[in-house]
Amino acid sequence: MFLPLFLDEGAELLDALIRVGPIILSSSRSPALPLPPHAFILVDPSRPFVLEEAISWLDNGVEKLIVPLAWAKELIDLISSERLLLLLDVGNVSAVSDTVRNGVSGVLLKTPAIDLDLIASISKFFTGSVIHVLANSSAPPSQSLMRGLLGIGATPVLPASQLTLGGTSASQINIADAFLAPIVSDRPDGLFPTIVSTETGHSLGLVYSSSASVKESILTGKGVYQSRKHGLWRKGETSGATQDVVSIRLDCDSDSLEFRVKQHGAGFCHLNRQSCYGETRGLPALESTLRSRFESAPEGSYTKRLFSDPELLRSKIMEEADELCRAEDSTAIAFEAADLIYFALTKCIAAGVGISEIEASLDKKARRVTRRTGNAKPEWSKKPAASPPEPSVIDAEGDDAIRMRTFDLAHISSDERDALLRRPVMNSGEMITRVKPIVDDVRTRGDAALLELTAKFDKAELTSTVVFPPFAADTMVVDPEVGEAIKIAYRNIRKFHEAQADRTTLRVETMPGVVCSRFARPIARVGLYVPGGTAILPSTALMLGIPAQVAGCQQIVLATPPRPDGSISPEVMYVANLVGASAVLKAGGAQAVAALAYGTETVPKVDKIIGPGNQWVTAAKMLVQNDTDALVSIDMPAGPSEVLVIADYTANPAFVAADLLSQAEHGVDSQVVLVGVNLDAEKLAEIENEVDIQAHALSRVDIVRKSVSGSLIVKCKFVEEAIAFSNDYAPEHLILHLENASEKVQFINNAGSVFVGPYTPESCGDYASGTNHTLPTNGYARQYSGVNTLSFQKHITSQEITAAGLKTLGPVVATLADCEGLQAHANAVRIRLRS
Structure with missing residues (x-):
């Protein structure tokens, strides 16, 4: 195999690379950005060491960090060796101590040229570690040299600039050619046995691949195989049962392949079944059934009721979880666990979440290096949970009070600030x-x-x-x-x-x-x-x-x-x-x-x-x-209701809490943000206490509990910081509980509607003050206005030119038309000028 070093060469190239294995990304990429699967981060040696940055990458799902020696010395006692690779110039091997060598799982070796004997000797020094080799060359290594590296247990690293989706040349190698370099076949026809499986690893069937079919699959992302009778077999070309390739992997002996795919249509088998090995069972069968029922469940069926009645589904999940906890013998535990999985997966399918997404979430969680204490909430625990150390984010799950999460702009990074501005994204x-x-x-x-x-x-x-x-x-x-x-x-x-x-x-x-x-x-x-x-x-x-x-x-x-x-x-x-x-x-x-x-x-x-x-x-x-x-x-894209309240020392805590709750009651996905300007702990506690008291008095308290638990308190020192944060957030509703609030409106650049002063609740704009309550959400207040009279009008332009006016303007128009090669445009002017 090979490892690509990707420096943002293009989405199409990235999509193809993702199908064939891990990818090395640059440390200039923000830790908060979404990651492709199995991503490595190559840390620039000139980058100063920041522990929080390393942890943020790993917590966000990075599989391994490739770090210079200075970073490695700092991280070895803190991070598992399985998550660390050492970035090393070939001439500096002697500078590596036993502590560093034993504290990493591999090395990315930078070398002027690939010397197999030298690399083999270095690999003996790093016994048990994986050696990745990056040559300082403008041309990629040949396929035979790549095979030589793999033969001594080293993996070639190829800059994405040396990779192409087109034909292999002296300066670039086709991705598929690089992938196929180590593959061998023990068959007379040179084909490779290929297992085709679902995204979750359940077998669909056995086929054969050739170099040509693998290349086409990598480049197109579609399932393409080699028929022993008919040549290239593009799965679903005639039946419609197409496949999207998720990944292509080699086995340990490099003589067979596994394709993981998203199967569409009736299934993989020519008998219109999902698998050639018979009907699916267990979780894949349940997922398939639930997806089918979600689309067209028979009226009156129990599954139909579950999809149509969220409260019934919620009650069943809680009931089955309780019964699983009470079960004692193995048969009862299996029985109750099956029930719980059925209802939990029903909720997932209703939200567009499948088993593959659940597995991806589990994998990402497994890669986190920071962990919460894991104590149960009091309502689920008979004894109080131990108090966790105070985090930078105050998590208020520890009691029955309805609380928000607190952040301080003075103590978070720019990436963490950006994360606060993001809303949950609808697919x-x-x-x-x-x-x-x-x-x-x-x-x-x-x-x-x-x-x-x-x-x-x-x-x-x-x-x-x-x-x-x-x-x-x-x-x-x-x-x-x-x-x-x-x-x-x-x-x-x-x-x-x-x-x-x-x-x-x-x-x-x-x-x-x-x-x-x-x-x-x-x-x-x-x-x-x-x-x-x-x-x-x-x-x-x-x-x-x-x-x-x-x-x-x-x-x-x-x-x-x-x-x-x-x-x-x-x-x-x-x-x-x-x-x-x-x-x-x-x-x-x-x-x-x-x-x-x-x-x-x-x-x-x-x-x-x-x-x-x-x-x-x-x-x-x-x-x-x-x-x-x-x-x-x-009119505009729409999302959940949202409010951002800016409050200083003049704010009435009861008023602020009421304004926050007026949006929180819309739905569990409502977005509620309080930006506190130099508020002391006592003032914040008053506001949070008011939120809790007022929320418990509402008939929609269950909705409010969920929306408030995902809401934010953002602390800052100055009103200018608060307004800058609000302008970046671009809220649907902005409420100003500030001293001289009307003077601050001139600085508001992005908001759907602004509510100025202590006696201007958002409710008035919602109902009767005169402004419109249909407003942009999800940050679209940067680009969109709320609904207004002009939303129902369109503007038409007209022009009227006299003969004298055309005499002056016409030559200008004709010249520009000639410049663009539009002769008929120029003629429409000149024919009038001639007359």
């Missing part, structure tokens, strides 16, 4: 794959699909999908107090959004006789998505409907999930009537987005879809906006 590609069948179904079958999907996901049996005005009076009956509150909110929101409307025509004479103009026009047809679920959201209907109404949109289609009886909440219907909705679509999720994007027999097609939603809604919006057949745009 948009995977979600789009999951919503695509739903979107395609509505696109092709229209109302019939919409009715079926509404019954399936919203549990509502409907006879029609759309309600058109005039809306029946009995569908809009609301409590008089609620109705009056809606009217006041309507007036405030409308007043603010009317002021935003662009009613003027911009006219600029750019030069004599050349007048350019810009004017606004409403988007003709808009779809407004109002989420349903656990909350009734007439406020969102107001926030979307009023600017559409003010902008003058001709059609306003409001989509919202129906209640189980097929009706829409009267509060939402009340607002729909108030904002002049032209239709109300009784559907939610991806199916509603599809209906709005493509239209159905009864649902009007729209030109733009605006409004928040869960990850299914967001993925569907992203999918349809990229479909040229839909010709629909969307």
